[in-house]
Amino acid sequence: MTKITYDESSIRVLRKLEPIQLRPGMYTRTTDPTHMVVEAIDNAVDEAMAGYAGNIGVTLYSDGSVGVADDGRGIPVGLHPEENVPTIQVVFQVIHSGGKFAKGEADSSYKFTGGLHGVGVSVTNALSTRLEVEVKREGKQHRIVFADGEVIEPLSVIGTCGVRNTGTSLRIWPNAKYFDSPSPHRGELEHLLRAKAMLLPGVKVLLNIETAAGFDVKEWHFEGGMAQYLDQMIAEDEPIAPAFYGEKYLAANETFSGGEGVQWALAWVIGSSGGESYVNLIPTLGGGTHEAGLRDVVFNSVRTFAEQHGLMQRNVKLAAEDVWSKLRFVLALRMVDPSFSGQTKEKLSSREAIKLVAAAMKDPLDLWLNEHVEEATKIAEQAIKNAIDRGKTAKTVERRKGSGVAVMPGKLTDSELTGLNAELFLVEGDSAGGSAKAGRDKEIQAVLPLRGKGMNSWEVDQSQILANQEIHNIAVSMAIDPHKLDSDVDMSALRYGKIIILSDADDDGSHIQALLLTLFFRHFPKIIQQGHVYIAKPPLFRMDVPAQGKSKPPRKLYALDQMELDILEARLRQEGVKEGGWTISRFKGLGEMDAIQLWETTLCPDTRRLVRIGMGDVAQAVGTFDTLMGKSHASERKELITIHGNEVEADI
Structure with a gap:
């Protein structure tokens, strides 16, 4: 050598x-x-x-x-x-x-x-x-x-x-x-x-x-600005109600800098939904937290209007998608210190943007709806119709064999809705499971805490796999039976569009991920093949940055690893924050996070990080799993560790 x-x-x-x-x-x-x-x-x-x-x-x-x-x-x-x-x-x-x-x-x-x-x-x-x-x-x-x-x-x-x-x-x-x-x-x-x-x-x-x-x-050259632009955007659509235009910029306070705010143009149409968003004139093609804030404001305002005016029907529950599905919009956020996902700035990741949009838009939208009762009623009625249509096509849960009653595992805290927009978090431990239950979006996020590291299912016969209680709970929650890749499986029964593995960012957490991926690859392969399995990436570090004058309120920043922490510290120095003026804490595990922290970092769809698991080369994957998980391959594992052990970063 x-x-x-x-x-x-x-x-x-x-x-x-x-x-x-x-x-x-x-x-x-x-x-x-x-x-x-x-x-x-x-x-x-x-x-x-x-x-x-x-x-x-x-x-x-x-x-x-x-x-x-x-x-x-x-x-x-x-x-x-x-x-x-x-x-x-x-x-x-x-x-x-x-x-x-x-x-x-x-x-x-x-x-x-x-x-x-x-x-x-x-x-x-x-x-x-x-x-x-x-x-x-x-x-x-x-x-x-x-x-x-x-x-x-x-x-x-x-x-x-x-x-x-x-x-x-x-x-x-x-x-x-x-x-x-x-x-x-x-x-x-x-x-x-x-x-x-x-x-x-x-x-x-x-x-x-x-x-x-x-x-x-x-x-x-748009003298009419955003209103003129939206009118051109929806020229070929039939409107449900007149468009709603506005802008609001806030005075300096403990939360926002002076001049921060939002400009918007909204229109509900018969055709399809969609829109454009910008941050300080930068187009955010990937959306982000400002669009999430708009979605929340629109949903809450329309739902409140429908309830106050007696429009809601019995046993009909509105979801954000029901209100959002016919909305065309242009949204322009003005923010002093935006954070983006990547240098190309295509997705806003600033958590403060959700609150900023709400602070600027909630009162004007509520006022507009109540000043235009006839038009707002049409918007609410369309959303209610969408909810009814959605309910008719909802899938029933998988029922336990030999029983006519749908029985979910006792540890499962289910979401209000199921289907492609719903998510199931498989969470390491009861402590983290408790924070996840408290911090989740109850409408679309379900939580199933797992006890211990679970079983290595690689060499377990498929007919015996459900004898393990943890695996049985996962299967019943998903409403999918164990199967092989070439089996004829009704995947429309799957209760959640995303199955998300949420474990600590340490060696034990990685081991749990490996065991669950082994389970899915061996006994539920079509869930991976169709792109439903994800791994959540919780942060290792939290930074608390004090306020810098009236223009910059206190901030909480999170870093996935040491490299991101170094980048955040360099950025704070560039901003002029005094060296050592911030504090850093390291999470030892998910159980240390409270519900709010877990939501901000790991559960919120607009700020979390997920890794989607793909099937790849099946034959090669089988060989790798054999080497890593097979009981008869101890010598091969030893050789693998000897050759590649120096490439692994681990806490020893």
């Missing part, structure tokens, strides 16, 4: 933009360069949002390059006080730089932006073969040029202009080696620019497309 030298020279420090170029997928989407171009567009949008730009232009050139221009204030060009190089060079070459880290402060240039990642156009620069930047500022026209992230033409003055003639223009040549496709997605860009124009009433947004005959120009 060749020995590899490991000494001081083995430690490499990545400089400037090297981290982005080495791992571009950590910072942007690599299917195509659309997102890296959007980073540049977002800088122009932030100028418009702050009230300094009235025009934004994007140009797609025939040579594959992209231009982005605005008439904002222009990126500062003077020497940076700390780096001692032109500030514009810092913006494009230093990952954690920008004018948005102080956005919570009263005198910040950008109070509401898309996030505190501090990457932005440095990603654009790092992943471009060439990047030209021209800035009009203070009566002069400046130019700087980069190639592969490095300066090839230092900042220089190339002309003069009027003092009021300001702005920034970029021309970007994406480096094809970092992307599966070398060109930005035109359809996605068009939709994005149209949405930006909608969210910035009065701002003109242009898309210029170079052709052999010149430039095709598309222009978006």
